[in-house]
């Protein structure tokens with residue numbers, strides 16, 4: 001096998017030498033090895049799909065999540081991206097994220113790779129309506145949202161509060177009638193940007209009940225990002241429903257990332273109240289079962305969850321549920337429970353079948 005230096009590979013692929021070294025150390029170039037103290041690369045190696053060439057890497061069109069979402073994976077991206085198999089396993093050309101939420105991983109992948117097929121889903125109907133409207137009706141959405149922003153920002157704090165509550169009532173009216181569309185999507189984004197902490201919480205009747213937040217000058221309509229998100233979502237299949245509906249899409253060409261509601265670390269923690277449906281231990285085990293089924297199909301799978309050993313080192317719930325998979329513990333900054341306003345570093349789990 002003929003080998004070339006990182007410098008020569010950089011020239012051949014039109015990327016920096018530093019980038020070649022990062023790709024080698026991340027294991028993304030099959031056959032790359034260290035000789036002496038330098039990387040050498042098989043002459044026939046292909047440029048990894050995500051190698052950021054000057055043309056491909058365009059910060060102008062990079063997208064970011066358009067909502068703040070509980071359990072957002074922004075801070076774990078550096079760990080999760082180490083699993084991206086695209087470019088190293090050339091068979092993998094599809095991506096599925098069945099618990100998409102705010103989509104931190106989805107948007108990271110959309111920024112870095114051009115894939116053949118992408119599937120996302122979530123059980124939250126208003127969230128999925130927002131994704132769908134951004135993809136299919138972006139101009140109408142921007143018109144409404146821009147108007148919401150202009151009206152709201154011109155008001156005093158007490159008037160803002162009245163407008164916020166009126167919009168929240170209207171949102172719940174549309175939600176209860178399942179009237180999906182531009183207005184519901186605009187209200188979803190408006191409430192997310194102006195409510196307390198970007199929370200999505202509903203009461204027993206299923207009504208969204210988060211109070212107004214205290215932002216002086218919230219960016220309600222980030223038109224540039226929303227337009228770029230719309231472009232990137234054009235070929236994405238967006239489904240409102242249970243994660244199990246992804247079964248037909250997933251095959252041996254698919255990388256799947258599951259980010260289910262986290263198993264609470266303490267009895268008082270309230271990490272699972274994203275929607276009316278609670279994701280209890282029985283559901284966590286059902287998911288582990290589902291993961292086993294798609295593992296059997298040959299898909300590459302990563303699952304994240306909380307690490308019960310943060311609060312009880314004898315709790316082997318996930319070690320047992322995912323006994324056949326690889327479990328990695330990574331450190332993250334999280335709110336430990338509701339009664340504490342302190343944020344602490346705790347371990348989270350990244351479970352994979354490869």
Ligand SMILES: C[S@@+](CC[C@H](N)C(=O)[O-])C[C@H]1O[C@@H](n2cnc3c(N)ncnc32)[C@H](O)[C@@H]1O
Pocket residue numbers: 069070071072073074098099100101102103104105121122123124241242243244259260261262274275277279
């Ligand atoms: C931890 S959040 C995902 C966060 C996301 N990774 C992010 O970066 O924002 C879990 C998501 O799963 C959704 N969910 C809950 N039960 C579900 C189910 N049975 N099927 C699909 N989605 C579900 C929730 O609505 C929530 O958006």
